[in-house]
Structure formats: C-alpha cells, structure tokens
Amino acid sequence: MIERILEDFSAKGLCTYIMDCDMKPYTTFKIGGKADYAVFVNDPQALAELCAALDEARVRYTVVGNGSNLLFPDEGFRGVVILTVQMKKISVSGNSVFAESGASLIKVSCTASEASLSGLEFAYGIPASVGGAIYMNAGAYGSEISEVLKSVRCYDREKREIVKFDNKDCDFSYRNSIFEKSENRYVILDCEFELLSGEKSEIRALMEDYMSRRREKQPLEFPSAGSAFKRAPGYFTAKLIDEAGLKGYSIGGAQVSEKHAGFIINTGCATADDVKALLEHVRKTVFEKFGVDIEPEIRIVE
Secondary structure (H helix, E strand, O other): OHHHHHHHHHHOOOEEEEEEEEOHHHOOOOOOOEEEEEEEEOOHHHHHHHHHHHHHOOOOEEEEOOOOOEEOOOOOEEEEEEEOOOOOOEEEEOOEEEEEOOOEHHHHHHHHHHOOEEOOHHHOOOOOEHHHHHHOOOEEOOEEHHHOEEEEEEEEOOOOEEEEEEHHHOOOEOOEOHHHHOOOOEEEEEEEEEOEEOOHHHHHHHHHHHHHHHHHHOOOOOOEEEEOEOOOOOOOHHHHHHHOOOOOOEEOOEEEOOOOOOEEEEOOOOOHHHHHHHHHHHHHHHHHHHOOOOOEOOEEOO
16 A cells, blocks of 8 residues: 555655655764654645545554654564655745745855845754644754744645644744644645845855854764753753763663763764663652653654
C-alpha cells in the first residue's frame, strides 16, 4: 500500500523517496536509526495531497523540516518520514516575505535583509526550517516568530482540507503554538511574514552581532538539537544546570556542553538512548538541587 502511494506520487513528479533510509543525515543531532520510507515532497500542494493519501490508507507518518530540534529513536521509524527540504521557495512583496515550510529560516532572514526588511534579524543563525520554527514558536535574543508571522497555511488532517490561520489563531506562547498543542492535526505548508522597512546596513549589523554571539557562546562545532531545555520561569536554565555541577557531564556519547550548559551535544557516537538518559539526569538533578522542574525543548520522535 505505501509503495503504491509513493510510486504514484513519484510518477507524477510530486516527490522522490528512499526506502530503509538512515535518518542521521537529516537531523542536526546526527542521531537515529532508519525510517522505512523517507519522502521528499516538492511543494505545499504535493505535501497536502500526500498527507491526505497516507491518512486515507491509515499509514503512520511524521513531517520533518531541517531536523534541528528532533531526536529520532535508535531503532528507527516504522512508517513514512516526510521531509520538506525541497520546499524552499521564498519571495518578497512589499513588506511581506512569503516562504514554504521547508525553507531555511536563516535564508528567509537573509532574503528579508536584502530587501531592507527588519524583524527577522533574531532568526539569523537558528538552524530551523520555517515550518519547524512556527511549530515551536522559535525565538532568540528577546524575539519570537509570533511577533512577525502574519498568516500560515496548513493541511488540516481532521477536516482533510487546506486551512489558513492568521497570527491570532495560532495560540502562540513561549516555545509553543496551536500546531504543537494539536498533536499533529495540522501540517504546516507555507506562510507570510509581515516585516518593517529598515536600513539594510543596520539590519545586517544586528544580524552579524547575533551570529557573533552564537559563535562565541554556543557549541556550534558539535552536533546538537539546540537548546536542550526550555527557559524556566524566573530562571536562566543554563545557569541552573551549570550551578548543579553538570557542565561536561556525559552519558555515553551525549554530553552537557562545557561551553554552554543549556546544550546537549553529540560528541561523535551518541545514541538516542544516551540523550534521553542525560536529559532525565539533568532534569532530576536540577530539581533535587533547586526545586525547579525544567522542561525539555527537544522533540523526541516516538
């Protein structure tokens, strides 16, 4: 059944696919086993149609962008992993930037800066796809996606149709949105950002300042999924982890970064089980020492 669906979509030029696909190259953590099928869709309409076909056939699937906030299991994924990395069109009209869900957030911020549009400077350096950034309301340096997103189109798996959400409908909160809360009901297709006109030189200078800070403070030389934990209200989570004496603490190939305690890095041979065990150890230790329950930011694919 799965192969028949994928062959049909492939024959129409709507996707390509790989059987028994190693997921390590498709996540920034470089961790995970093999998926039964990895499918690369070409555009938003193809993504919506493929989701509809797989839902109709009751095929298990998950949708992945740049894999920058994901941990795939060591045993792999039984079903279909849909990757949006081919869906990367970006365009500008007036003060709006339009982007497909697989577009690189970094490239979107660069496109905005070239058009002298301000508002996405904070996104320069966030290694996420647009879809993933919207899903978790990604942010940095005091700004979030929710502040610049005007609207987003999704495939509604319950209604089995494409729907459009304005910003106010997205139920954004810190590192959260209606898309995350809805337990995979919505598949993000594309979006529109509404930005402000600015001076290109000033926009670029701020972007480079943010990137410089990232290089200085974050362990970019190692595979990771970015910040391992959400910010605890009233606390700096990385500071709590550091003060708990966990910097450099390792389980297998997973390590609390010595450069930034908020990151868990893959030192080269980490497994998903290593990371999950380390996440739990850090969470438990911080709670025992400070009475603060820190919540993981990494999305674990089951």
